[in-house]
Amino acid sequence: MSVRLRPIQALRLWHEVGLTMVRRHGIDLTSRQLVILLTIYLEPPPHTVRGLATKLGVTKPVITRALDAMGEIDLVSRRRDPADRRNVIIQRTVRGALFLEEFGDLIVERAGTLVP
Amino acid sequence: MSVRLRPIQALRLWHEVGLTMVRRHGIDLTSRQLVILLTIYLEPPPHTVRGLATKLGVTKPVITRALDAMGEIDLVSRRRDPADRRNVIIQRTVRGALFLEEFGDLIVERAGTLVP
DNA sequence: CCCCATCGTTTCACTACCGTATCATACCCC
């Protein structure tokens, strides 16, 4: 079953969720950072800097810096791949999972209050 | 009728839409800028710098700069309020309406392909 | 073994955002 909503509802949903996140004054991720985080948590591992850069169509430093920023607040973690020590494996964290869980709940809640 | 979706679907929707926007390499708005733009187009006018700042819970310079940036690419326009020349009335533009229309369509399209 | 490809990181110069504080302008009411 696909999710049905009309364009105006879609925009209202984005508006309300965005408004809540901005007003919350908590974690403030850039659009790229959020997409990276979602990719790590929604797509099957392993995730590497190179792989993420290719998937997003951005340069590697963008990924490295985003991981720096998000690692700083414990949303993701990194470790060297023991099999090929050139690679870095990006891993999920409890805090990152919690953040996205709350984020998903927020969207669902706002979606439930949309008027037709 | 409210829109029903589950948290995992919500996150996947945000992921796919965000991924599309990042890869598109076109207009790249910050989260605050997007919220401001959506507010201008979804909520009843008139919109002022002061009003937007209060609504978003940010300082006035944030709004001024966001309007500068979005005005630069013609997503919004500004003019002085003739009734009270201290106020600035923020106005919609054709380009801004088109951008949000396409954005809404993108969300709807991606929502339609979500698996349960 | 050695050269070269690949990986993630770092450096560089630049741009843009943030909050605080200050500014010029405009209104209003005594």
Added chain:
DNA sequence: GGGGTATGATACGGTAGTGAAACGATGGGG
């Protein structure tokens, strides 16, 4: 009319993002 207030813009110092290029470290094939 003049002091106080409200508006939006701007200056400032700091932070953090960007792409391009160069960098060490690691792995692998000839």
